[in-house]
Amino acid sequence: MLASHQDVFNIVQAKFLAAEVVKSIHLNVSVVDGPSINSDRILALVEYNKSCALFVLISSRSQPISFSDLSIETVIPIDPNFSCETEPGAGQHYVILIIKYKQSRFQYNIEIGKDSCNFAAELIKSKEGSSNTNPNNNTWLEKYFGTMNNSNRNSDPVDQGELVVIRDGMVQGQTAINRESMLKYQLKLKEPEFTQKQEFSIFVGTWNVNGQPPTVSLRSWLSWDENPPDVYAVGLQEIDLSKEAFFFNDTPREAEWQKFVMDGLHPNAKYRLVALARLVGIQLAVMVNNQHYRYVKNVSFDTRGTGLLGMGNKGGVAVRLELHNTSLCFVNCHLAAHVEEFERRNQDYKDIDTRINFRKSPHEIKDHDQIYWLGDLNYRITDLNTSQVKTLLQRSEMNTLLKVDQLNQQKERGRVLVNYIEGDITFPPTYKFDLNSDTYDTSEKARPPAWTDRILWRGRGIHQVSYRSHMDIKMSDHKPVSSLFMSEISVVDPSKYRKVHEDLLKKMDKHENEFLPQVTVDQAEVTFELVKFREPQFKEIIIANTGVVPAEFEFIKKLDESSYCKDWLTIMPFCGSINPGEKCDVKLEVNLETDLETLYDILVLHLKGGKDMFITVNGHCQKSCITQTLSSLVRIQVPIMHLSKEELASALNNQGPIYYSVPRELWLLVDHLYRHGLRTRDLFESCALHEELIRIRDWLDFGSKDQIPGTPQAVAETFLLFLSYTKEPIIPFDLQDSCVAAANNFENCRQLILQKLNDIHRTAFLYICMFLQELLKYSNDNGYDAKTVASLFGDILLRDPIRNSKPQASRGKTNFVYNFLMNDLSSSLIPK
Amino acid sequence: MSAGPYNYSYIFKYIIIGDMGVGKSCLLHQFTEKKFMADCPHTIGVEFGTRIIEVSGQKIKLQIWDTAGQERFRAVTRSYYRGAAGALMVYDITRRSTYNHLSSWLTDTRNLTNPSTVIFLIGNKCDLEAQRDVTYEEASKFAEENGLLFVEASAKTGDNVEEAFLETAKKIYQSIQDGRLDLNAAESGVQHKPSQPGRNNLSNDQQANKDNCAC
Known part of the structure; x- marks a missing residue:
């Protein structure tokens, strides 16, 4: 099922003409500082008649199935104006490829490996070869400038430069989009026909780390389950409480914690980071099992501060992605603190929910198939003091306590997380503990225990398997919480998809063919009785418009003939227009004035913008002494x-x-x-x-x-x-x-x-x-x-x-x- | 006609020719509708079909003229060759006579089209292997000798139908890129801008009709 590098290579080659040879490609390329870190770009080095160019292609799916999945984002001619260099990238596995063309500059993250070495070698070879060639040799590229993604047209610096020649043909771009968006819409409607539901295990975890640096393994939290989850969404709060973090939104803790998170993932599988988003101390990382990575697409994230001036000591971060054909959204939030501030928490929630914007479709949290909401929501227990809570806990009367849980109360009143579901809580409150202990707050403030750390969900096909806290991780005043879900993801069957996709294209073409004028003629052959000198005969044919558009018909001349019919024939009318469902009687009159054995003519009935029909006219003639020599x-x-x-x-x-x-x-x-x-x-x-x-x-x-x-x-x-x-x-x-x-x-x-x-x-x-x-x-x-x-x-x-x-x-x-x-x-x- | 909400950069005109009953209309139908048309009536005239395809990132509208194969219409269908960018020449692998007539069809095509017209030979009905009357090798040799593209296809199963139409388009497009095909020539069979399905094949002067016309 997995396409090899060679398969993709062939698909890329299909995007080009046979004479335009794809020399080398590089997969999984991402744009540096792009809006997402999704590696959906493919670099392709293409040569035509000794002239080379670098193409940046975007694949609409992580693994292109056909060349129509690829769109051309950028075309960079490799000529004397072209230069490239590399810089170390994020982490030791990546390098940044910097490409300059005149005033334009492009940067791409590529993974270091055999592919990147080969690709770089080919690129450098092409660059060296280009010094001998005429830079005007790039005319073959012109057609591709016209096809460059419209969405990138305004943002891409190359468009401001002199690279892009927009051709006349693109003036009709509007209608092209209509066809594309029509196709997209129709595909969505037909999704059940080419997808099947598959259960994916999704691990969602949340933990307020109380500003502590990571010191202990997170395995007992993140690898609690026997089988490795398919997807991880790990949310942390308060990873850095320093002023620097707050004012500059920059912290070394991000990388430190992320390393501990990655190390804590299930040892029986390999994971790959899909997105890491952070707002001050609120951090959310989404990882997928390596084998699913190629089915992840359209990754994006956004953050929204809600606290003091909205700067982010409180707020939320969200990551969205599409796994196969299901859109997922994870939201990690840290809402306002203090028992009495539940209304502020409600407000924070609303701010995050409505103001997170992924800047690509779908833009908002609510528009996703599945939403997982996690974090330190900070809702407390009302009307009970610390000792009452502790007493009820000792008596294991959790239900009594949950009835006075603010989140449950506010949710019931429709004030927060409406339509979200939360599983039954069977674990003790996760806040507030003395550090490095399982003892609830013994300090002077002696805050009453509360279920501040929660995980909720919304959407179809989500089944919660477990919902628990992890008492053995004691370094924070909160205990980590996690939930394992078995969620239905709709998986595309490539062959079915191809069929549906093709059928839709066909249907659209068919639709166009249906809009061609269509008529039927009641007889394709008109035979006259014995035709005699100067004794006219008449026949009628009926042209019926069986199509959906008015049909303009006309009898037209054949090649090398001076008239649309022989001189013994008159057609009335010889042209006209027929509305759908209507008919037109056409009278054929023969009048014999010359000496002929037989009458024979083929009339060409032409429909404007449509087909032609042949009508054969024949008849036998009677001899007469008149018309002889x-x-x-x-x-x-x-x-x-x-x-x-x-x-x-x-x-x-x-x-x-x-x-x-x-x-x-x-x-x-x-x-x-x-x-x-x-x-x-x-x-x-x-x-x-x-x-x-x-x-x-x-x-x-x-x-x-x-x-x-x-x-x-x-x-x-x-x-x-x-x-x-x-x-x-x-x-x-x-x-x-x-x-x-x-x-x-x-x-x-x-x-x-x-x-x-x-x-x-x-x-x-x-x-x-x-x-x-x-x-x-x-x-x-x-x-x-x-x-x-x-x-x-x-x-x-x-x-x-x-x-x-x-x-x-x-x-x-x-x-x-x-x-x-x-x-x-x-x-x-x-x-x- | 209604152009529909579609866009394309080029229009290529194709003709489909060959003896009666070799499956020309079925090939067109299979290509445009992806369906096999059983009991297809004889074409009396010239059917018209269209489909938008993509070659090298370019959307190309194929305008396909499917001609009547009956011998008695031959003189009339010759009118439609002019201005074809692609000619699909079809025979039936189960009927040798249809193969034997190819040289006559080829002569017409060469005489009536321009040198850059791409001619694609299609041996149709390759699903009927048991009734085969023309070997792949001899047809392949014929194609090679005459510089034709060649494939055996089946309008019934759809085998190679898509390929024949698309390969022809690729070849035409390549000709444009190579400058071998002059877009400005009226008879190139290619239009660069979308327009109504043009017919530059019959007389340009269709309005000049009989002087005794009553219209």
Whole structure:
């Protein structure tokens, strides 16, 4: 379960890019003069492209499990501005590493050992190597300056210097914190899923040492129990009553007593100091069994003086820490003395309780999972004099005495330590004894014995195993008191934690994915029935917003295409916005105006900020004589729909014999007009019914023994349609410019027609013109003059490649056709 | 769209390509939701997924386009390659045909993306060892010959799925650090600042539509 140095090394490396090589790391580093003595820093020496830097990482847990547990506190480039040295540290096991970079100075406590030697060697090597490198070679570090812990940004001196380049990306830092704090909050809610309760033995001891220096072993107090406790919280009061201690809050006794405390801890286990806090003579040390040390994090302490001017001859000190996933707080206090001062004691308690501030979350004593309150609370026995107390004690009537114990009374009245629990007291009062004896005060003052030294607790899962005094330690006028607890600590199961943590991250990503626009389309494939020339069909698709945000949709263009759909298709609407839960009907209209076997298109329905859906549109087309080439049509003897597949294919490929000089359909239309329409007024300008045109189209395509259905005007319109939709215009596109250029001279026009136009097109053209000449003979009846006809047909016989691109008739085209309406064409029929 | 309370320094665009039925959508789903999607319908279009990951202390938003694998959509899905910083090319280790088509997918990828695009070959369905039709060695050799990253993964068990996506991101990020990838190029597939999920893959001029449009 314990990660090795190598494991942590790998985790640290994962924090960096592969090319950024972690050369060496040092664990358990603490900041000198930092707010806590927790060794949660990791130093990492990283090299990229011969440029080195020292990274100070903070681990959110004492043993990082993944690289996301690590945050970068400080980045110090190792270049000519960098220097480092060491100084002896606190105790013989520590050394202080001092790092200077320009005006910035950093100091870290590191434990002396093999790791520190290796690390120092690598650091010095890097420093030596740096003298050859360009200090501007640090650009790879820029990205890390941006990630440095926000919390350290203001306090860290390096931030005032020129080291830090805050990148643009960090402007959104606020939202990053939201994601982090959201994660933290969610993790707290899910704590039971990745933790299990484990009982830890916690030894809590308190002793007022009456200003005496330590002289005797504390084993009989601190190592009373058979098994070594997991955690020790040892509180002392009055370790130094000197003026120096009082005025300067400095005493050699701190170290002396702490040594005796450490020596007195249970011999069957090794302990490590987590925190030592002192206010004048009030001292609190928290130690944990070595094997638990790595699970301790977020250690902090604070002190609060309550006595004279709040300077600290009375008051409290508190240490807080997290052991695994449970927050613990220990408070050692020494409250106001004298029998009658119980209200002052209540007040002292309140001051300590409310004004201790750990300067990190949670800030206050009350916000911890488990609180252990110990100390010389100084509450006395009321209404009884010394001899009465002694008599009751001799008669073993402790309960009578406890009823008049001030603390019990005040607590009952809700004046002090509300909601705190104290175990049954079965030991005699621990104050006041003659020094080095078990005899209660025999001095003149003859103070009545009292239970001044107490241990209480608050919080879940705490079970008191014992509560006792230690009579054999006689050097003070107080006897030490101790209590052993079995307390439930919630222990993180790393694999479960990882899972919950990952799941939460996933959930947050999922949440974001859920906020992507989502729609469904009722059909991914739209198939049209047999599609016929100029006979529009409609289909509807329904786009339903199934997401939680409004969906803006749009049909978008595919790569290398000029439009979002083929020209035979119209989409209405092609873009829009749909609210959640609502729908939008989109109409697809096909209108076939070209010769196609099948219709096929893939529409891309794009959701703004979301996915794309493909909608396939397809359908089969019915052939029509309209939209074919003249050269195909002259090869077809029968209505086009009567042809077999093979016959049709060969005709469309311009293979096989030519049967007609002009297409059969053209002849049928012209012949009908010639016979029935020459005298029809406004022959080409009336608008026929759509059904009529379809009937005529089908009559042409399918054939019939009957006459052409419909009025002469409808036939005339079909005639125009036929000419407008032939695959190639009668005068091909590439010839039109020459025609327009020659338009002023009939002979030039005639030569063009004779020389440049192929036989089929020329014959058709002259055939149409001769018919029009015939038509003009009946001008009186039908109302047409040559100019009007030339203008109408100029636009059709010489139609533009893009339909309707120029709504105005072209003068040149009109003139060109006009020539052929006004001159004798018989000479043009035979090519020269 | 709602950006949510999230922050990131980069956006990387990924595409997932490969034959129909090789498990592209399942890989995406496994990566974003950590779940296997049984009975996943064929993707008809391009699904869009996003996840924020961390590389070198940088939060990176992955914007993943999961394309339809059907051959008939091939022409359309080609539109989505442009501007991809990472391409996950997937085949199914139990169907040799999907492996045989890789060179065609690779050709498309090389033609339609830029030289710095990281291409990661994924042999999916490695949980179906009994039905294996493509050996690890030959695929590995193919990847090596073509300079691709390669891993066998399972969208069902989740094996190596996370790794494939993250390794691709690391490689892209490395390219940025090395200066091989020009952030300012529109087709780099990387955006440095958070923004709406951009789509520089299709025409920039989506508004210029048909002139006979009724809207």
